[in-house]
Structures are given as C-alpha cells and as structure tokens.
Amino acid sequence: MRGNDLMPQPRALENIRVVDFSWVRAGPWATRWLGALGAEIIKIEWPENERGRLPSTTTPQNVEVNLNTSGNFADTNVNKKSLSLNVRSAKGLEIVKRLIAISDIVIENFSSRVLLKWGLGYEELCKIKPDIVYVSMSGYGHTGRNHAYTTFGPVAQSVAGLTYLSGLPGAPPAGWGWSYMDDTGGMYGAMCALTGLYHRNKTGKGQHIDLSQMVASVPMNGPALLDVSVNGRGSRRPGFPPGNRAHWPGTDLVNNYRGPTVAPHNAYRTHPGGYNDWCVIVCHSDDEWQWLVKVMGAPAWATDPKFATVSGRLQHQNELDEHIEFWSMTLGKYELTERCQADGVRALPVQSAEDRVEHDPQLRHREMYLPMEHPALGVHKVQNAPFRMSKTPAVNHLPAPLIGQHTQEIAEDLLGLSHEEFRAGFADGTFWPTERARFPYMEEMLR
C-alpha cells in the first residue's frame, strides 16, 4: 500500500534540506523525488520571471489559468514548499544565504553562470556552508566551449544523438514526442544529489556536481558510439533507424542497438483500429515464434517453413508482419496481450496516458496514480514512485505549493524573522513584487 495520506516513518532523507532554485521541468522533476524520499524541498521562486507555472496548457477547463493552476506543474512539484523571494535584491540574497547555511543541498538548472553572477558560485556556497552538496543542472555544463548554450529537452536530445535513434528509415527523424531529457535530466539531477549526499555522509565533504543535460544524453547511445569508435560504423546508413523493428528488410544485417536482431519485432494494429489501437509483439526465439503461431490458431501461412527460423523471418519480415497484423486486427489490444502472454509470447498494448490511468490493470494494482487534493486544482491523480522501499517508502505527502505559500513559515519559523520583519519584506518587494497583486493566502500571512 502506498499510504500517501500518512507521513510514514522513517524517511530516507529525514532531516535533509534542499534549497531548490530549479524551474521549468528537469530540475523540478529531480527535487520532486528528493521530496518524496523525505527531504524538505524549499523551492525559491519569483513571479516576475517564473518558468514552469505559466503558460499552462494543463489547467483544468473549468479553472482560471494563473500561477497556481497548471496541472503539469502540480504533478512535477509535489512534496515541496515554496518561498517567494527576490534573490536579485541584496536583502533577498542575504535571506537565501541564511537558508543555505542551514541546508544540505543546493540545486539549480539555470544557464551556466547565473548562480555565480548572483554571488552564489560554488566557492561562495562553501563559505556559507562548507560541506554543501551543490548540483548544477545546466544544458551544457559549467565547463567546455559551449557552456553558455541553452537547451530544452528536445534540443539536448537532438545534439546528443538520441533524436536520430527514432523513426522510420528514409523518413525524417520521429524523435521523442516529449522532453525525454527533462524527465531523464531530472533523474540525473536526483542521482547526483543522492550520490553527493551519500559521499558527504561518509566523508564529511561536500562538492560541486556539474551535470549537463546534453552530455547526460550521450552515454545512453553507448553501443552505437562503440560501433563508431571500435568498428568505424556510423548510424547514417540505409535501414537506420529501423522503425519499431530490430532490422529493416533488404538492408545489411547489422545490429541496430535495440537488443537481439529478431522478427517479429513490431507494432501491429488491433481492433477496432483507433488512433492508439496497437500492440507490440516480439519473439526472441524460434520457440517463442511457435507459441505465437499457436496463439494465432496455427494458420496455414504461419506453418510455411520460411518462417520457422529467425533468418527466414527476418528475410520475409514484410510478409510476416502483414500476416500478423491481419490477425491482430481481429482482437482488442488488451485481449491480444492476455492471449499472447498466457502462452509466453511477448506482447503488450501501446498505451496512451488515458490507457495507463484508466485501463492498465498492473498500474492499478500497484497504485501508480493516487488522488491528491491541491488547494487550487481540487482532487486529481498524481504519479507515484516506481519503486517500493520496505523501510522508507517514497510517497507524495504534500501537494505542489501555491507560489509563495510557505514564505511565512520559512521566514519566521525556520529563519527566525520577526513578523514585523516578514511584513517589511512584503512592503519592500523582497517577498513579493510591490506592484503585483497578492493572492488571498498572502494577505492571510500578513495579518
């Protein structure tokens, strides 16, 4: 059981505090998981140059679009507190330094020189907190001639070679239909923070971990890169990328970096032929092929000896795939999956987000999506961790913060400002722009 409504004890990152300057997607996706593991995440925000809350295409249709109503922000930023603070003001900088002095990790995903320009470069951070773990998540890293270049996920994916992996031969790259490297860049951000924290706990020493979103993409192309450096074989070649296949018929029989070269290995339409009515089927051996033949009802074509061996199936792949699709069109994708898997055949449905949330029996059983109440959005399902830790489960325990929601709590309870000082910070534009309308919960704080 996920037990998301309970604060489980103990938590893996109990008593760890993270100063989180990150925005948009990759950085916030990193700190979301540190929060789920129990760290206190203090998200530093400023409404005048906020990126991640707006513009929103994920605000529910019946809700006004404002800084607090992005559905995607709400999922990406669970388990955090929000401090609205003008770090570009002298007073704001002083306050963030006081916060860093009692924190364990500083994490940000700005361009390479932003924190340095604010006077918060690694050397300065060390003066404030000698064993700080500082994770910078810039596009190209803090070193190297292109460090000032900027990325979003799609650009990192392109420059690093991941986009080229995806598509049909002879067609333009299909690429990735989302910012894969914002998700995965976020993973690396969390990985670096945890690794640095472990090292600090063991040695007492902090460090600067200079993560690059673009560079992090490159090793994920490892076998293709080694094919270049070892065999001199590039990927700009006929038949690459081979669509969903392991190999494109009529081209050189070389490995295409997606596991063993086998057939069938493709996506097939299923009944009733809608936009996402597809199944994938893969046979890794002749035995698995025979099991598929049995599931299909042993049609005459399938018993032709030319399909009995993997080399035959690769050679006659177009014909093979046409026959399989003729059969797959007679079944719904979940029924096809169940029939195949009952006989050991590798098959699963192509699933949209709706399919995953509503129809996937495994994700339902594992409680992947559990409802959470958000103060501005109401109750919606939120994504959970893909791992169960027996002693310190990762759970979503706080909805995403409204902007500045925890400013008073952090300023007064954590940093010890008096209520008068806190109010003065609102009056002088440290905690909220003086000319900008305040949200009602801010008026509450100022009472």
Next chain:
Amino acid sequence: MSEALPGPLAGLRVLELADEKGQFCGKLLGDLGADVIKIEPPGGEPCRHVGPFLDDIPHPERSLSFWHYNTSKRGITLDVRTADGGALFRRLAATADVILETFQPGLLASLGLRYDSLREGNDGLILCALTPFGQTGPWRDYASSDLLHMAAGGEMASCGYDEADVPNAPPIAPGGGNAWHMGCHYAYISIMAALVYRTVSGEGQYIDASIHEACALTTEAAVANYVCRGEVLRRQTGRHHAVGPTNRTQFLAKDGSYVTALITGGLNPRNVRNLAALMDSYGMAGDLKDPKYQDPPVIAANAPHIMELLAAFIASLPAEEVYHAAQESGFTWGKVRTPEEVMEDPHLQDRGFWKQVEHDDIGRTFTYPGEAAIYNGSPWRISRRAPLIGEHNQEIFRDELGLSRGDLTILTENRVI
C-alpha cells in the same frame, strides 16, 4: 590531482545478478567507484550475445553492447540455482552492501535466498529487485522486452509522425534500449536513497522496482494532461505530442541533416527581430526586417510566411552551422546529430568526456563515452573494461572467500562456476 581521489561510492560492494534489465544500473554504480561484482551464469550472461561485435566477429567476449554496459565491474561465474552455488552466493552476500537482481519475481526466494535470510548478520544489506512489472500484480509474470515497455509505458503513444510526413504511420519506439535506462535510473535512485538512510540508521532494506512504472513515469506532461483535462495527445514529427497540430520545429538543412529549432515564447516581436538579425547575417532575412513585423497582429497574420523564411534560411546552410549560429544568437536550437557526429563535438572534448579504455586482453584501447556529470570532489571514472567470463573467479573465490584450488576444480566440473 582529482584523478587520484576515489569516486563517491568507493568502499561499497555491489553484487549484480542482472541481465539487460539491470546491467546499466551496475555500470552507474561501478563508474562512480563501487566495487561491483557481476555474477554471471557459467558460460556467461546472454547479453554477451547481443551485437554489434568487435570487427563484426560474433563472440561472447566481443559484444560492444556488453562492453558498454559492464564497465568498472569485476566478473565471476556462479550458478545460484545449484545448492553449492546458493551457498557460495550466501557467503558473498555477507560481504555485500547492495545486491541488484533482475530475476523473475520469486526466483531467489524459491532458492532459499530470500532477502530476510541474506540479511541475517548483515543488517545493512540493501537488496534491489528490478523487474519488468514489480513483485506483485496481474502482469507480474508477463514476458517483456525493451519494445514492449516502450509500448505499455506510453513512449510509443507519443512518438511518431504528422500525417503529411508519413501517412498511416505507426506509433514509433525510439531505439537504444531506453526502457532499460529508465528502469535503471530509478533503481539507482532507490538504491542511493537506501544507502543514505543506512548512513544514518545502519539498516538496509528491500526495494521492489518496476521498469513498467519507470517507463510510465517518463512521458513528461502526458499524464497531467489527461488527469486534469481528459486530453489524449497526438503524435507529431520530431516534436512534442499535442492535443492539436503545433508549428513544426524540425527543419531540413542543406547537408541533409535536420535542425531542431525551438522558438521559445513563439513568434513575438522580440523573437522575430532576433530571428531577422540572425538570418540577415546570412543575407536570408527576406522581408523580415520590415518594421511591420514588430506588430503582433501582423506577425500572427504572416506566421506561415515567417516559418517559410525560417525553413529557407535553415535549408541554405549546413545543420551544424545553423546550430552554432543560432545558439550564439540566443536561440535554443540544435542539430539532429548521428552518434558519429556527436563524437566530433569539441565541447565534449573540452569536458574530457571521451575515455580511453584499455582492453589489455587483446592489446587494444578504445574510446568510450564518459560522465553525465563532473564531480569535483570524487571523480567518475571507468576503472576497468567489462570483465571476461569468470575473469575474477580466482581472485574472489580463492583470494577473498578462501576456496582451495581443489574446491574450484570440483565446482567448475559440476558447472557451479
């Protein structure tokens, strides 16, 4: 100087009982300094049979895929399914901090190697079971593959083509084994969280990690879009999934490569002005410098024309040149590069990214990809090439566990190691 420093995970011992599903997680741990012992079945892991192969000569010691995913590990062979093998594994587990295993759910327990019993006398032991669907649920015992995970996880539903580019295109699964990467990244996070907790509590724990769930989590806003607005997204060529059609972002350059050209903030006066300046430096601005394009309604009315000028500009130059010129002008653009083009990138060379890895067994040295992040206090490094089959059997069974030559002979003859 920093080269002499140990990695951040120095001193940790990891036992890896993993195939294609988990070998990357072992590499992540090993390259950061952990002593990863890869336990293969006698004769070697089946991943050794996945190409491409050195000089295209298939052989279990020549798989480049195996080489890449198994750096910085030592290797032993051991059949944990035999009684003797299980007993030896138990002795190794007593020396380990972390066990990473990718067996089908319940297999280790059926061999009497349940986590609780392995942990006896080794309270800090962490066991991460990384499996396709986790240890419970209706799909628990389903067979899987990288392609299957990309389908059910939702990746394929988001990747594909505009109808105009490829009519009736299927959903597309990007290649490269990324389902395994997704699972391994989350497995690494869970293991590190458990290790951090152990530094405080001294206690280990059991982790049940699911590759399907990891993949289902890796589609950016698709789930939020559905749960908040009920929308299902459509696939588009080389750019984000969306409810309805959006502007193209992928343009063909003169050399046949593509450029990913994002206009952050859309076609607003500032972006059009900067775009005109960039294109004008190549004499390709057309009429875009006309002051009328500083008026948002005029921009909106002429958006197709502006996009045509943009496409013509990119089509007039090599993709690499467009990429750098645009970045120098503040545009977040990139070239869609092949792996061989990535290897030429001077920025990666500046960062010391490429590593020379010695294959002493064949007297050759090869270039490998390096680190995602530079740790200034505890460097990442490839400490050794992937192990040969059973390469460290003597070192670990004899020198560390104290088995005799006779013991090893018997175990080998009985196909335990």
